[in-house]
Amino acid sequence: MLSRSFLLATVALFSFAPLSASAQEPVSVVATVGMIGDIAETLGGDCVAVQTMMGPGIDPHLYQATAQDVQTLNRADLILYSGYSLEGQLGDVFARYAERVPTLAVSEAGVAREDLITTDDAYGVDPHLWMDVSLWAKIVPVIADQLSESAPDCAATINANAQTYGAELAALDEWTAQTIASIPQTQRILVTAHDAFAYYGRAYGIEVAGIQGISTQSEAAIADIRQTADLIVERQVPAIFVESTINPRTIQAVVEAANEAGQPVEIGGELFSDAMGAPETAGGTYIGMIHSNTVAIAEALGGTPAPLPDALADWAHQWSID
Template identity: 45%
Template sequence: MFVGSNSSRRFWYFGMVCLLAFSLAITGCTPSDQPSAQTDGKWQITATTGMVADIVARVGGDKVNVTHLMGPGVDPHLYKASQGDIKRIEQADLIFYSGLHLEGKMVDILEKIGKQKPVKAVTAGIPENMLLSNPASPQAFDPHVWFDVSLWMKAVEQARADLVAFDPANQSVYEANASKYLKELEELHQYAITQLATIPQEQRVLVTAHDAFGYFGRAYGVEVLGLQGISTASEYGLKDVQTLVDTLVSRKIKAVFIESSIPKQSIEAVVQGAAAKNHTVVIGGELFSDAMGAPGTPEGTYIGMVRHNVDTIVKALK
């Protein structure tokens, strides 16, 4: 116990309080400077779309906690980040997005955050000669690469490389997880090839609300027609509807498809237009295009989503 005059004791207590306050200030600053994995053993990762989150969760395994911003039915082309999204991005150790301007309005935010922490595009490793151009913007590429499973495998490899670079101590874990997932995706790719080949070639025509299935068509031998362009930010008008209707009538195409992330009114207008010309067109089912299904369902995973799309298309067109 400190012994001395009252003034000395007051000075001593004042000094101890200042020292304690300084210590707490230093301690309080430490967690923000350290990755959250130091406290719960897992990296906190934020992804934009469900497809990207699926990759990171599969490759990262039990070393990561993954959240994503865009849930079922959300259109990434038009998505605007909320304050909650900004908070999740700021609190993440690492951020993954799809890239090729899929996220549209979020690109600026991601670029700014990238100056403070790692922000990675899973499509960064895909060679340009494997990408499809965007007719509306010759200098840009079609971002819907996940519809070609073999291309999406390259996105898995990119995510694996980014995780290893970020956390080299767990390289063996990420490589093992990626290897297992890639084998599953190779099987999925072969499944799509086999199933879609059962549709007679002249009937292998996929008509949807927007032109998101270009890679799918190229990979699996399907002709693709879309009412809107590659991005849903593009507008369509009466002339676009009429042009598509004329194509359906002249080629006797009998099924079109709606998409989970786009209002179905556009395709319904095409169906009605065909009916006005005495040609019956049915809606062959709902496809998942820019968003996966609900969490906990088969379609809430990338593999389940692709299988659902393939099975729905085969059933309607075969």
């Protein structure tokens, strides 16, 4: 839920005139999640100054905006959010901001509804689009066009960066598919804390089972834990995974239940689901997020990471990735 102070500050905001960066200053971009902010920063370079509202370890399903967020948004020249209900009630707030500053739901602008996974819950659609690299790549030209409008003097550079980054994502998509395909078919099942990996499973051919649903607003029930443990026993799953934004206690409960039923299962590592890793680390980039997840999944389930393609050589060199 939105705090009262946040709502009051939002209302007060609209009594002030819009702020805009001068031609000499970088465009002030506010992104809700790191997966969007990283793309904006990669494309914009020195022409943008990007701030991300929800940093490492922050669960957007549970995020409660603050009055400080209003101050950050008030200074923005451009606001980028995902949409498709990822940010919950904040979507209504961003509609208000759109009256005074360019504000864009990048997923809704870039990814058609027919490409979405629909759900039976309040969301209606699964908002975790970044888990399918080929889908997430569709927001790159959307962000490039918006940045070019905000910084027209930098348009040529932004579009060139978009071409390069698009090629990197195409290579990442292919590498991810090759790596997951190396997992023996009988072990190709991904068990995680919540259902954030459906797009990943659909794109790369791995079955996905989340203890909780798409949202993390409610705790997993005992029945959910037992059902997941039964699946692990039946399928002889060797490893399951915790997530960086979710308390690991439900995963630990599943491990204990499976072990008690005679099926040894280990925690295969921590996956990035609703947030990237820390800034200034490989996992703090979108490419690194997908790379880290894929390596962890493959190695824990009996696969072998494929060699990184040449298109990712610069990224790998920057972060000392073999």
